[in-house]
Amino acid sequence: MPHTMDPKKNHLLAALPEAEWLRCRGFLEPVDLPLGQVLYESGRPMSHVYFPCNAIVSLLFVMENGASAEIAVVGNEGIVGISLFMGGGSTPSRAVVQSAGLGYRMRAGALTEEFNRSGPLMHLLLRYTQALITQMAQTAACNRHHSLDQQLCRWLLLSLDRLQGDELVMTQELIANMLGVRREGVTEAALKLQKLGLIRYARGRISVLDRAGLEQRSCECYGVVKKEYERLLPDRVAA
Numbered sequence: 001m002p003h004t005m006d007p008k009k010n011h012l013l014a015a016l017p018e019a020e021w022l023r024c025r026g027f028l029e030p031v032d033l034p035l036g037q038v039l040y041e042s043g044r045p046m047s048h049v050y051f052p053c054n055a056i057v058s059l060l061f062v063m064e065n066g067a068s069a070e071i072a073v074v075g076n077e078g079i080v081g082i083s084l085f086m087g088g089g090s091t092p093s094r095a096v097v098q099s100a101g102l103g104y105r106m107r108a109g110a111l112t113e114e115f116n117r118s119g120p121l122m123h124l125l126l127r128y129t130q131a132l133i134t135q136m137a138q139t140a141a142c143n144r145h146h147s148l149d150q151q152l153c154r155w156l157l158l159s160l161d162r163l164q165g166d167e168l169v170m171t172q173e174l175i176a177n178m179l180g181v182r183r184e185g186v187t188e189a190a191l192k193l194q195k196l197g198l199i200r201y202a203r204g205r206i207s208v209l210d211r212a213g214l215e216q217r218s219c220e221c222y223g224v225v226k227k228e229y230e231r232l233l234p235d236r237v238a239a
Helices: 018-025 108-115 120-145 148-161 172-179 183-195 211-217 220-232
Strands: 029-033 038-040 048-052 056-062 068-074 094-099 101-107 167-169 199-202 205-208
Touching: 018 108, 018 120, 029 048, 048 056, 048 108, 056 172, 068 094, 068 120, 068 148, 068 172, 101 108, 108 120, 120 148, 120 220, 148 167, 148 172, 148 183, 148 205, 148 211, 148 220, 172 183, 183 199
Parallel strands: none
Antiparallel strands: 029 101, 038 094, 048 101, 056 068, 056 094, 167 205, 199 205
16 A cells, blocks of 8 residues: 655654755655564664654563563654664664554664754754653653553553544553553453543454543643643744
């Protein structure tokens, strides 16, 4: 199926001033992002960065025994592969597509060259990185201090913010892997939210029925992350 997604469905690309956009668009390559695809592995050099348009990518830390836990999600608001322009070239985390969709990628060299111009793209990417670090820090605090159903609410809301519509295609096993908990715990938390009329879960599909109720049920972590993204990445062209 041909890739016809507008690159500016990604908010970072949409925020580029015209001159930067004209330079960058020639380096963008459309890519399919199927469920489960690994975009980069722990410790391995990165060849590209990715700009999701309607896909969601999970950043995971994987332990020696194979257990994993999600530290952040990236969707149409961001970029996957910040280590390339931060100077590291690799990272101890893994990036895996958790919700299939489309996006664009750019070669590492092209992005680094544009970043080193020290223009609007650099400032935009640094602000995005600050927002992403906030999400990572808040996720760590949430996993330590809040109940599993609160964590699930936060995770659902962050995922919905990066998708169109109110439905997620997601198995409980995958959610458990993302949150770093047992599948039975996710089942119990999802049933609790379903009984409250907040979601409907069936056959790997989660439909949010009451978003306002889900936000009320969530801990403060979702609000902290959302406000920081809105503060650092307002809906306008970067300067």
